Each structure stands twice: as C-alpha cells, then as structure tokens.
Amino acid sequence: MTTECLFCELKNQERIIGECDLTITFIDNFPASPGHTLVIPKRHFATYFEASEAELLAIGIAVQKAKLILDKEFTPDAYNIGVNNGEMAGQSIKHLHVHLIPRYKGDVENPKGGVRWILKDRANYWDNKNKA
Template sequence: MTRGSGSAGTNPPVTLVTGRDREPCPFCSPEKDAVVFCTALWYARWDAFPASRGHLLVIPFRHVAGYFETSPEEKASLSEMLTEGKRILDHRFSPSGYNIVINCGSAADQAVMHCHVHLIPRYAGDPDHPPGGIRGFVMDRCERVCMNPLA
C-alpha cells in the first residue's frame, strides 16, 4: 500500500463526464495529496461531506458506475482496501464501530456515478437514530417492513 503517492500519480489524467450532470467526474483524476493510501486498482480519500470524523471513500481508479460493474480483480482487492482503511482509522480516530456503505444507482442515492465505497467510523455516544443517511433509511424501512411485510 502506498500512502499519498504511487498509482494516483502514475495514472494518465482522465476526465469522464457523468450522464446525469455532464460535469467532469470528480473521482477519475485524484490529486496526489488527496490520496490517503492506494493499491494498483483502488485509492482512498477523505469524504468531502463526512457523515462522521474519519469518513473515508474507497474508489477504483477505473471509471465504472457502480460496484456491480467492477471487475473480479477489483472486487477481490476491495477487502484489502477496507481492512487497511480500518487499520488507519483505528489508529488515528479509535472509533467504536463502522458502517460500510455502497450506494448503487441514483434510486439508491448514489450522487457521483463512479463507484465508491463509504467506510464510515462510528463512535460511542452517536445518536441511536441520526437523521438521513443510510442508517436513517434502514431504520425507517425496518419499521415500515415490520408493520407491512409487503412494503
């Protein structure tokens, strides 16, 4: 694993446009100093809109819309990235737990159509039911499904 250099600095610049907003993809050409660590296939960076202190994004260098479009090699190496991210976050922030979140498609609230995985540290004392985000959605859906199994 390389910290702050390596693959991020050697990939040719790529500026793909997203289908929805026709703006350059913000994940295709990471700045070297934005990369926390990387492998040949993935890099990690701090989330620009963190859900908690230490929120990391794990992103493939190759532009693919979602997790299900990643290659078998990319899928296999994602676990290594998440494990290294946890090690770094444990050392730096000492969280009590983690959420690993992958939103696939705009209906799932994916805002940037370049695959990315959220590694979100959670801390003792966090609210039980924070507003919004994946936890809010899952808790709301659980309550609806428990009341109406066909929801």
C-alpha cells in the same frame, strides 16, 4: 479514468491514505463522521455490480487497510460500510465508491438497525415483526 469525473480528477493528494494498482483510498471531503473514508476503483465505472473480481478483491483489501489506519487515528467504536448503486439509491457521483464510515458511541441516540434507517418506515423491523 475519465476527466469528466470528480473522483477521476482527484485533486487533493493529501487526503489519500492508501493506493494499489486498482484502487485509491481517501478521506471524504464531506465526512458524515470523523474519518469517513472512500475507497474507489481507478477504472471508471458506476456501480459495484460492474466491478471485476480483481477489483472487488482489491476494494475489500483497501477497506480492511483503511480500517487499521482509522482505528489508530480516530479510535471509533464501530463502522458502517456502504455503497450507493444508482440514482434511486442515492448515488450522486457515477463512479463506484465504497463508504467506510466510523461510528462513535453517542453519535446517534439509538444505532440499532444501522443502515436500515435509510428507509425510515421499514427500519424498525424488530417492533413490527409480530404485527403481521
């Protein structure tokens, strides 16, 4: 890990809810919803596409374990799992981090389309698919 990275210098150990040889799992400091959690690799690199096979497996397992913890503590109705890869995708910290975002009934008016709403003009494909 590098000392110039916010995640490599993770200070608040109380936020950590899981760890293995390759990953750390912790509650986000600026949660989008109650229980918003991040899974990061211990090795410093920027994007999902740079992860080794072992790191990808460890991240996947960490996400599954985090879900079990969040299910018990927050009882969400659903989850979004997301990764921002690169500045134009919204990545602000250049250390791979996987968001596990608990979702709750009523947290948005209509959740249909989920992550597609990142590009609002293209999100509602179901009403527009027959207009071409």
